[in-house]
Amino acid sequence: MTSDKILEFIKQLDPENDKIVRMRAAIGLGNFGEEATKAIPALINTLKNDESSKVREHAAKALGEIAKKVPETSIPQKLVDSMLDDPSESVRLIAAEALGELGEKAIPALSIVMCSEADLGVLEKTIETLGKIVETIGSEHQELSQSMITEIITVVKKHTVESLHLAAIDAILKIGEPAIKPLLKIFREEASKDVKTVIEIIFEKLAQKLGYRNKAALIRTHDY
Numbered sequence: 001m002t003s004d005k006i007l008e009f010i011k012q013l014d015p016e017n018d019k020i021v022r023m024r025a026a027i028g029l030g031n032f033g034e035e036a037t038k039a040i041p042a043l044i045n046t047l048k049n050d051e052s053s054k055v056r057e058h059a060a061k062a063l064g065e066i067a068k069k070v071p072e073t074s075i076p077q078k079l080v081d082s083m084l085d086d087p088s089e090s091v092r093l094i095a096a097e098a099l100g101e102l103g104e105k106a107i108p109a110l111s112i113v114m115c116s117e118a119d120l121g122v123l124e125k126t127i128e129t130l131g132k133i134v135e136t137i138g139s140e141h142q143e144l145s146q147s148m149i150t151e152i153i154t155v156v157k158k159h160t161v162e163s164l165h166l167a168a169i170d171a172i173l174k175i176g177e178p179a180i181k182p183l184l185k186i187f188r189e190e191a192s193k194d195v196k197t198v199i200e201i202i203f204e205k206l207a208q209k210l211g212y213r214n215k216a217a218l219i220r221t222h223d224y
Contacts, residue, residue: 002032002035005028005032006029006032006035006036006038006039007038009025009026009028009029009036009039010025010029010038010039010042012024012025013025013026013042013043013045013046013050013059015049015050015051019052019054019055022046022050022052022055023052023054023055023058026043026046026055026058026059026061026062027058027061027062029043029062029066030058030061030062030063030064030065030066031065032066033065033066033068033069034066034068034069034070036062036066037066037070037073039062039066040063040066040070040073040074040075043059043062043063043066044059044063044074044075044078046059047059047060047063047078047079047082047095048078048081048082053086053087053088053090053091056082056086056088056091057088057090057091057094060079060082060091060094060095060098061094061097061098063075063078063079063098064079064097064098064099064101064102065098065101067098067101067102068101068102068103071105075102076099076102076105076106076108076109077109077112079095079096079098079099079109080095080099080109080110080112080113082095083095083096083099083113083118083122083126084113084116084118084122089119089121092119092121092122092125093121093122093125096110096113096122096125096126096129097125097129099129100128100129100132100133103133103136103137104133104137104144106129106133107130107133107144107148110126110129110130110133111147111151113126114126114127114130114151114152114154114155115151115154120159120161120163120164123155123159123164124161124163124164124167127152127155127164127167127168127171128167128170128171130148130151130152130171131167131170131171131172131173131174131175132174134148134171134174134175135174135175145175145178145179146178146179146182148171148175149172149175149179149182149183149186150182150186152168152171152172153168153186153190153195153198153199155168156168156194156195156198157190157192157194157195160194165194165198168198169198169201169202169205172202173202173205173206173209176206176209176210177206177210177222179202179206180203180206180218180219180222181222183199183202183203184219184222184223186199187199187200200215203215203218203219206218
């Protein structure tokens with residue numbers, strides 16, 4: 001019965017059907033999660049080609065739900081393609097949120113976005129998503145966290161938008177103490193005033209978070 005319902009939803013994604021029918025089909029497939037793996041090609045096609053942004057949004061959400069428990073799929077890259085190419089801002093942001101649900105396995109795909117010429121809204125959402133992921137994977141992945149710091153600071157250096165800088169600060173704060181030494185290295189090597197300001201704010205907030213008297217005390221403790 002489940003298999004029959006999934007096949008029915010796949011057929012309902014046909015662009016000849018009404019927009020509401022297609023949207024409900026995408027929602028239905030997402031609700032099946034990993035059971036709907038056979039729907040991946042149809043959902044990817046819908047995400048890429050459906051004329052309705054609402055349908056594409058729900059296709060992105062459904063792909064995220066399916067990919068949570070399905071290893072080695074093309075879904076992360078397809079969501080990145082949507083983040084970079086979809087004309088609808090809402091679809092791009094939903095695709096970023098869907099990637100965030102995939103946890104650590106989404107990081108390589110999100111790194112592609114960080115290195116791209118994506119619009120500022122997508123970059124900001126990508127940074128927020130990376131922050132959420134690194135918060136869940138914990139301090140045992142210090143090398144991974146440090147590579148994220150480098151990517152996030154590179155974006156800060158390229159863009160002077162305050163909201164993006166705030167997202168960067170929040171994301172790096174989620175890394176916590178493992179962020180201090182790589183940030184110290186960047187601070188000493190970096191000439192950009194914006195980057196230095198962002199790092200100083202992070203140090204101040206980390207000092208409060210970790211129980212140091214002030215920023216200087218935090219730096220002294222980790223400067224070796």
